[in-house]
Amino acid sequence: MRVEISYKFILGFIFVVASIVILDLVVPMLGVPEEFQQIVSMGGALLVGLILGSIFSRAFTANIRRLNIAAERLGQGDLSQDIVIPSSSFPDETQDLTHSLNRVLDNLRELVGYIRTSSTRVADSAQGLSATAEQVSASSHEVAGTIEQITRGAETQAEMVEKSSRVIKEMAVSIDLVASSAGKLSRSAAETVTTAQQGGDVARETTALMKQVLEDFEENGEQIAAFGGQVQKIGKIVDVITGIAGKTNLLALNATIEAARAGEYGRGFAVVAEEIRKLADSTSESAAEITRVIESIREENQRVQNSMQQNMTEMDKGRSALNSTGSSFDAIIKDANVTQSKATSIAELAENQTAGARSMVTAIEEISRVVTDNAAATEEVSAASEEQTASMEEMAHAAQGLSALADELLERVKCFQIEEPTDEV
């Protein structure tokens, strides 16, 4: 039964403990005095432990010693012997260990053996490799050189492409500039249009305002004129009244004459006629009065009308000025619009050109890229080949290293004895 050391120890412990316990129990039973019970139990336990321990430990210690001796042998490179340990009824890790060690020994023996063989082979390969490496390296150099040439040509092409590309780019830039100027122009034109429109609007507004004012004025003027007309009408009516009064006066005179002719019968009539004449005369006077008043009103009216007329003339001037301003604005707007449309078309053209340039640029860039790619590719190739060369050299180096290593290894392995010393390495 395999019992691990630890278990052994634990067992041992348990026995101890158990023993304590038992002793604890037994001792009293034995009739040992109580003060001495503990000491007896403990002592008993100790005894037990000592006894068990010694049993186990001997076995154990023996093994360990053996192992130790084996390890020493290994250390001396003696791989020839396995480790032997007495078997035990209760095997433990020592046995494992011994096994393991034995296995290791085996492995080691294989390994060393293998190494011995491999190393030899490696050393041989290394020598071959080194030779190849040297060859590759030489051709790589060639490639590198050719590639350099290519690279240099490619570089020139790339340069030209680059140049054209630059030129085109410049062109594109200038076109862009133009486009942007055009754009600026268009914007300013638009701004002008806007401004002009605003101006025109303002002018129109103002004109409308003025017109309004003028119309109001005219209305006023018309009202005043109408008033004047009314006054004139009154004047005419008064004239009519005056005329009628005059005729009535005449009529009254003639009536008196006729009445006189009628003699007696006409007396009453004559009185009436005289009254009529008086009435007519007073009407004439009143009419004259009204006429005077009307005259003064008319004069006043005329004055007002004159000043209104003046104002209107001024306003008219203003209005026509505004009209011309308005039309100037309109002209400006027109021009601006034209400018804008021109600018827009320029911008469009520029855009077109830019687009064209850009596509050119793109194309050229493509070309450039291709060229560059080429260049790059060749460079890569060159680099690659150089890398290759470098790698080759490294490889050669490595190979040499390897070889050296292999040698070393062999060297090192030499000290190991795997078999009974029969072969010579």
Add this chain to the structure above:
Amino acid sequence: MDMSKYRGMFLSETAEHLKKMSALLLALENDPADRDGIDALFREAHSIKGMAASMGYDRTAELAHHLEDLMDGFRQSGVVPPEAVDRLLAGTDLLEGLLEDISAERDEREIADFLTSPAPSKKEVEGTSVSVEPLPEKADDEQPEIEAEASEESSSEIVASGRLQLVIELAEDAAAPAARALIMLREIGRMGTVLNSRPGEEQLRKGEAARKIEITLQSDRSADEVRASLLVMADVERVGFAAPVAEPRARRREDGSRTVRVRTELLDQFINLTGELITNRYMLQTSVREESWQETRAGLDRLSRLVTDLHHHVLQVRMMPLESVTGRLPRVVRDLARKCGKEVNFCHEVADIELDRAILEHLSDPLTHMVRNAVDHGIESQGEVSVSAWREKDLVVVEVGDDGRGMDVESIRQKAIEKGLLSPVQARGLREREVLQLVCHPGFSTAAQVTETSGRGVGMDVVKAEVEALGGTLDIITSPGEGTRIQLKLPVSVAIIQILLVECDGKTLGIPITRVQRALEIERSEVRSSGRQMVVPLDHEMVPLISLNKVLKLPTHATGETVPVVVTEFRGRRLGLVVDRFAGQREAFVKTLASPLDRLSGVSGATILGDGSLIFILDPQALLDGGPGRATNRLVGEDA
């Protein structure tokens, strides 16, 4: 009673009656036994008496009564002896004289002489001057005044029946004095003729009561009879006789209203037209109010037709038969023939020719004069004078002709030279027609001729002037040994004539077309100068030019390229009146001018144009006669 209103009517009616009487008498002279004529004559006299009596023209009434009685006698006898015709004619002449007195508001002239003049059988017929001079005014002492109880003693066989002036007083308590008076008037009227009564019948009818009534009664009965029958009536208190009182005449000067006889059919037409005009007026008023111009136009068209119609009819009223003027002529001829000791037959054929009243009025004297001339100078010892009239288009031709000795052209020509009217050269250049026209020249009348025109101052020059003033022309056609015919061509209506309007210094004037030979525009270049005179050649004749502006003393104006000239006849020669411009031609209604405008020499009338403007119508001849700086007796022309 104020009868003065009716005076005009009385005068014209009586004049008509007298005319008829004259005609009848002349007819009776040829046919003394014409019963109808006698009857008619009686009736005429009776009418005149009645009217005169009711008008209060006592003497006229008396004379008429006298004549009436004469006629009555002849009615019974059935024959009018020639002496009676003379007396009757004298009577009608006297009546005419009385009418003149009445017209002039004078007292009626004396008729006593006539009434008391010897009976026809005793009167000598030959050599009696039957002029119509007014009888010398004699003292009124033989006026038969009817005194209260006296009856008239008249030496004439035919008694002028008694005229009684009654003054009747009614009782103070007479119930209805006015009615009573009326009844009384009627009663009295049965006894004779009530010449006058105060208060008059009208007033009595109105109820104007008067206790005292004065009645002028013409009655056969004696005063006593009258009185007796009057006193029988109720309420008559007293009947007295008084001296006839002259009817106070209105002193107020009337505008001699003249009257016209109008056919009733014409009046009916007027009524109709007036009715239609009234309708038309309503129509126009309505259409104007509704502002329907179509209707207004139609209305105006209608109005225009109505006015034309009215105008036509009004003119008709003015038309009188020529006979009314020529009616007197037989008498004139007869009287003058008697006086000159010639036997002249007078025939007149004027048919139904009618002329405007105004023309006829002015024609009467010239016709008389021409007829007298014919009898006086034309007829040698025996012959015929004729007056005839006929229509020639729009003219009436009145011809006075005789079959006597005719006029001697050469001697007239000689006379003209002698009188200094023409130079020998000019005289030689005249055609026969033109020579004869010289007779009508004012300066031509010889002294002898003047007296023979019986002091009326009507010479051929006046005749011509009158005729031309009427818008007519005068032509003399003569043939030695065969007779002379004087033709007057007159427009049918003087009222409407065609005038040529001309302008001088901006003033429009009219010249009757009948005076215008030609109206033309001559080129400035055509005008030549001959001495101081401007002339222009026209139809192989140099026609002198005179500026009408200058004649009228108006400022002259420069004319343009052409010079407007009115060619007219002046004293037998052609003459051109230069005006500023022609202003058209019009049919113008001529208005006669009254004093003081009628004294304007050379202005024959005026007319009112459609636009209301008044233009005067010139008589170129008269104008030039009175022209400035012109020797009136010199003809204008060249001295060769």
Add this chain to the structure above:
Amino acid sequence: MEKVLIFTLGDERYGLEVAHIQEIVESPPLFYIPRAPGHYRGALNFHGTILPVLDLPLYLGFSQAECGERVVVLPPSLGTLALAVTAIERIVPFESDSLLPVPQERLGHGYIRAALEREGDVINMLDIERLLTTLDQA
């Protein structure tokens, strides 16, 4: 009781009996009269009758006086004539026996037949008959 029309010629007052007046007309159109003496202003159409219009102020010797608009038409019974005067005033009644004889010096032109005193003013009564007679003979 008669009535008189008072009018002015120049600055003098004149009067004409109403019985001698047919009508007063205002501003009638006046037409040229050929060959008319200078004292006529023209002819007027008065209801179809043609009346000459006499420049009364001028005729009576008021050379400076103007003629107003109103014209006095005489009755046809008096004559066919119209008078242009300076101004028409009014019609007033007057008693014919209140007329005074005309002082000698005023009788110069002879067309005043009497004087009428009124409100302190002297009105010359026009002798129309004499005027007409003179015109007729002119």
